[in-house]
Amino acid sequence: MRRVYPNKDVCIGCHICEVACLTAHSASQDVVIAAKEEVASGLQPCKAVYDKGQISVALSCRHCDNPSCVSACISGALYKDQETGRTCYNEEQCVGCWSCLMACPYGAVRRNVTKGKIIKCDLCEGRDIPACVEACPNNALVYESR
Amino acid sequence: MLFKPISQNFSDFVIDRENDRCINCEVCVRQCSYEAHYWDDARQCVSHDHTKCVGCHRCEAFCPTGCLTIKKNPADFRDNALWTPTYMKHVYKQGDTGGILLSGMGSPANKPIYWDNLQLDASQVTNPSIDPLREPMELTTYLGSKPDQVSFEETPEGPKLTTKIGPQLKLNYPLMFSAMSFGSINLNLHKAMAMAATELGIAYNTGEGGLHPDLYKYGNNTIVQVASGRFGVHKDYLNAGSAVEIKIGQGAKPGIGGHLPGEKIDEEVSKTRMCPVGSDAISPAPHHDIYSIEDLLQLIYAIKESTEYKVPVSVKIAAVHNAPAIASGIVRAGADIVVIDGFRGGTGAAPTMIRDNVGIPMELALASVDNRLRDEGIRNHASLVVAGGVRCSADAIKAIALGADAVYIGTAALVSVGCTLCGRCYTGKCPWGIATNEARLKKRQNPEVAAKRLANLVRAWGHEIQEMLGGMGLNSIESLRGNRDKLRGLGLNETELDILGVKHAGR
Numbered sequence: 339m340r341r342v343y344p345n346k347d348v349c350i351g352c353h354i355c356e357v358a359c360l361t362a363h364s365a366s367q368d369v370v371i372a373a374k375e376e377v378a379s380g381l382q383p384c385k386a387v388y389d390k391g392q393i394s395v396a397l398s399c400r401h402c403d404n405p406s407c408v409s410a411c412i413s414g415a416l417y418k419d420q421e422t423g424r425t426c427y428n429e430e431q432c433v434g435c436w437s438c439l440m441a442c443p444y445g446a447v448r449r450n451v452t453k454g455k456i457i458k459c460d461l462c463e464g465r466d467i468p469a470c471v472e473a474c475p476n477n478a479l480v481y482e483s484r
Numbered sequence: 485m486l487f488k489p490i491s492q493n494f495s496d497f498v499i500d501r502e503n504d505r506c507i508n509c510e511v512c513v514r515q516c517s518y519e520a521h522y523w524d525d526a527r528q529c530v531s532h533d534h535t536k537c538v539g540c541h542r543c544e545a546f547c548p549t550g551c552l553t554i555k556k557n558p559a560d561f562r563d564n565a566l567w568t569p570t571y572m573k574h575v576y577k578q579g580d581t582g583g584i585l586l587s588g589m590g591s592p593a594n595k596p597i598y599w600d601n602l603q604l605d606a607s608q609v610t611n612p613s614i615d616p617l618r619e620p621m622e623l624t625t626y627l628g629s630k631p632d633q634v635s636f637e638e639t640p641e642g643p644k645l646t647t648k649i650g651p652q653l654k655l656n657y658p659l660m661f662s663a664m665s666f667g668s669i670n671l672n673l674h675k676a677m678a679m680a681a682t683e684l685g686i687a688y689n690t691g692e693g694g695l696h697p698d699l700y701k702y703g704n705n706t707i708v709q710v711a712s713g714r715f716g717v718h719k720d721y722l723n724a725g726s727a728v729e730i731k732i733g734q735g736a737k738p739g740i741g742g743h744l745p746g747e748k749i750d751e752e753v754s755k756t757r758m759c760p761v762g763s764d765a766i767s768p769a770p771h772h773d774i775y776s777i778e779d780l781l782q783l784i785y786a787i788k789e790s791t792e793y794k795v796p797v798s799v800k801i802a803a804v805h806n807a808p809a810i811a812s813g814i815v816r817a818g819a820d821i822v823v824i825d826g827f828r829g830g831t832g833a834a835p836t837m838i839r840d841n842v843g844i845p846m847e848l849a850l851a852s853v854d855n856r857l858r859d860e861g862i863r864n865h866a867s868l869v870v871a872g873g874v875r876c877s878a879d880a881i882k883a884i885a886l887g888a889d890a891v892y893i894g895t896a897a898l899v900s901v902g903c904t905l906c907g908r909c910y911t912g913k914c915p916w917g918i919a920t921n922e923a924r925l926k927k928r929q930n931p932e933v934a935a936k937r938l939a940n941l942v943r944a945w946g947h948e949i950q951e952m953l954g955g956m957g958l959n960s961i962e963s964l965r966g967n968r969d970k971l972r973g974l975g976l977n978e979t980e981l982d983i984l985g986v987k988h989a990g991r
């Protein structure tokens with residue numbers, strides 16, 4: 339399956355992928371409205387760029403083959419789609435226990451404090467190329483199968 | 485503004501942020517290496533300081549909402565034809581610092597650009613034009629000394645060349661990437677140039693900073709340079725490339741040497757240059773072993789000996805008043821390629837006064853050098869390459885019609901990977917990740933992306949050159965070399981036309 343892979347050697351830490359993820363998951367699909375208005379009602383990017391010294395790297399769900407988050411989830415909100423191979427998330431069912439947060443070895447699951455639920459990469463359901471990959475100005479994110 | 489000498493507040497640019505659209509994402513803050521944008525804690529939003537902006541447009545290009553515009557500061561001084569703001573700001577700066585004014589990139593001064601006064605010819609009726617998409621169109625170029633005459637012998641398989649031809653540098657396009665040293669630009673770009681040159685079948689020039697061990701594998705498409713500082717020069721280096729270039733002068737700063745500040749000498753640069761980390765790398769103005777053409781001859785032959793006469797040796801000079809006589813001496817000293825670098829050539833750092841006031845236009849130097857070598861009957865002994873101020877394929881093809889065998893492109897190559905000619909290369913903080921060795925900044929050039937852009941540029945120019953050649957009814961770049969009848973001057977005076985060796989349009 340195709341996944342989004344970050345390349346820390348060329349990631350310049352611009353955080354544009356975060357803005358792209360946010361916009362792609364907004365109701366308005368407009369960067370300004372998404373960031374100024376929708377964020378207030380709980381919109382959040384699934385991607386987070388971590389910077390330390392010279393290194394920056396953009397992290398999001400790895401869609402692991404044997405996902406620890408799925409094993410840890412107490413409500414069945416996280417599950418593996420056998421057909422696509424993606425690790426999926428059903429927000430309705432999430433009870434905000436943060437078990438998955440602690441289980442994910444990549445720290446890729448994040449809290450959505452406004453909603454009291456988690457937020458996680460869905461590989462941009464419905465887009466051919468994930469938003470973060472398309473927006474990255476330095477090819478530091480690639481969408482491919484390895 | 486507070487806490488600054490008054491003169492520093494005459495900023496060149498203003499940062500215009502459309503606050504309605506700004507989402508405070510801080511992308512601009514992270515991109516600006518001059519810290520002109522910052523997070524304003526008091527106001528809890530992103531803010532800026534115009535006076536720090538150098539006008540590189542990085543933030544504008546990266547702002548995800550498109551709410552930034554970098555504008556020229558509209559604040560006007562009283563009109564004065566003599567004392568323009570440029571000269572006043574120079575004086576303010578020197579009043580503050582007491583130092584030499586430094587600049588990066590080629591001269592922006594408003595001096596004649598002869599390319600703009602030359603028009604190309606095209607075929608009509610009597611000699612049909614050629615469509616390069618349907619018929620072969622040869623751009624292959626060989627740089628090196630050509631024999632005075634050739635002899636053949638008859639063999640059962642047909643005639644066979646018996647003349648021994650000296651070493652040649654083969655190029656698939658009459659274009660090469662100019663000398664830009666590792667140190668002045670970073671390894672990512674050196675790698676990108678090497679990869680692009682290899683893919684295209686042309687050559688790039690290492691510049692005077694030596695060759696990084698990782699790049700030896702691109703040797704077939706590399707010209708290794710030997711300059712007055714002799715940085716990184718050793719036997720393996722000389723033998724790593726497909727040509728060796730002795731750099732005597734540079735168009736942007738004729739008559740003076742180079743100075744790579746210690747801050748730019750990191751571990752890798754230090755290893756490659758063979759000089760200590762953090763120490764300034766100074767290239768003296770002259771080569772201390774060259775004070776005459778005879779001395780130059782010795783160096784040329786020392787290099788030929790150490791490379792076993794397998795590669796052509798090139799000598800590069802800045803375009804100065806006596807360029808034709810000097811070029812003649814260089815050819816007679818045994819150089820296989822002569823490079824003339826015009827006064828618009830780029831640089832990582834040059835004293836502003838020298839950059840803007842020393843040297844002559846490459847177009848004039850090229851025409852007069854070509855004339856001189858022809859008059860003396862030695863034009864075939866060396867190829868002629870020009871550098872400095874070629875902006876497009878039309879400039880390049882005009883240079884070839886004026887007599888050049890090939891053209892070096894430096895500034896155009898950098899622009900293709902993002903350079904906006906902000907002219908602050910000497911600070912080492914290039915926001916586009918070009919003229920910098922800072923670990924965080926140099927990452928902004930992904931070698932794969934940059935190599936692709938460089939290759940695209942050369943291919944695009946190649947197509948255009950083929951179109952223009954076809955339009956003139958020529959099917960090979962060879963038929964245009966020095967063919968000045970294909971050029972006409974526009975708005976040039978008698979002296980200029982005479983030097984360029986072209987007729988005025990209408991004649």
Ligand code: SF4
Pocket residue numbers: 342358359362383384385398458459460461462468469470471
């Ligand atoms: S793939 Fe889509 S959802 Fe996942 S991090 Fe990238 S932009 Fe966000």
Ligand code: SF4
Pocket residue numbers: 344348349350351352353354355356387394395396473474475476477478479
């Ligand atoms: S957009 Fe690309 S370069 Fe910028 S932070 Fe994200 S991964 Fe890194």
Ligand code: SF4
Pocket residue numbers: 501505506507508509510511512513530546547548549550551552
């Ligand atoms: S990059 Fe643009 S939107 Fe983001 S803080 Fe800067 S000006 Fe505002």
Ligand code: SF4
Pocket residue numbers: 499515516517518519520521536537538539540541542543544554915
């Ligand atoms: S120096 Fe460049 S990045 Fe910084 S504010 Fe000016 S144009 Fe923007």
Ligand code: SF4
Pocket residue numbers: 540588589898902903904905906907908909910913914915916917918919
């Ligand atoms: S190389 Fe960088 S610093 Fe130099 S002019 Fe270009 S953008 Fe500016």
